[in-house]
Amino acid sequence: MRYLIRSVFLLFSLSAVSVAFAGDGYEEIDSPKKRGETDRVEVLEYFWFGCPHCFAFEPTINEWAESKPDYVDFIREAPPLNPSWTAHSKAFYAAQLLGVTDQFFEPMFDAIHTEKKRLNSPKQIAKFAGSLGLDEDKFLKTMNSFAVDAKIRRAMEMARADGISSVPSIIVNGKYRTSGSVAGSNKQVIEVIRKLTESEHSS
Secondary structure: OOOHHHHHHHHHHHHHHHHHHHHOOOEEEEOOOOOOOOEEEEEEEEEEOOOOOHHHHHHHHHHHHHHOOOOOEEEEEEOOOHHHHHHHHHHHHHEEEEEEHHHHHHHHHHHOOOOOOOOHHHHHHHHHHHHHHOHHHHHHHOOOOHHHHHHHHHHHHHHOOOOOOOOEEEEEEEEEEEEEEHHHOHHHHHHHHHHHHHHHHHH
């Protein structure tokens, strides 16, 4: 009986800790890794072009990025957590390698979610890139390049190390993980980012 009471008490205590921790709006990463410069604070967004939650989050994270502190670096990664995401991941890294991310990123999101275009294959995406004034053949060739494959492998390794199972997910300085489901809302995600980046900068 005494053991049962102690077990119930322990379970209640652990539950209370879990709830309090979840209330902070973030989770600590088991094996944190600092990937950027030591004097900088990195905010990393994992996303997928086909994700409606990512699309809904973009205006919020973009507004934050425009006014973020100078000591914060904001980057994105597009690991294909599901094999069906691969073409979109290739598109993101191809645009990155070609230096046309600004020209390609938002139009790709809008085409999929607002215009309801089916951009599920490299050829369809390359044709879409051509409609934006980009070199269609060059874009397709880059999507299918070893350099893009290497970026995808690295992104998948990072996602596994960061414990990412869904998108959008945010990693702050390789130590903390948050998302809309963890923080409670997209607005709360930004508040968590602000709190954690300030803490990391001052530590």
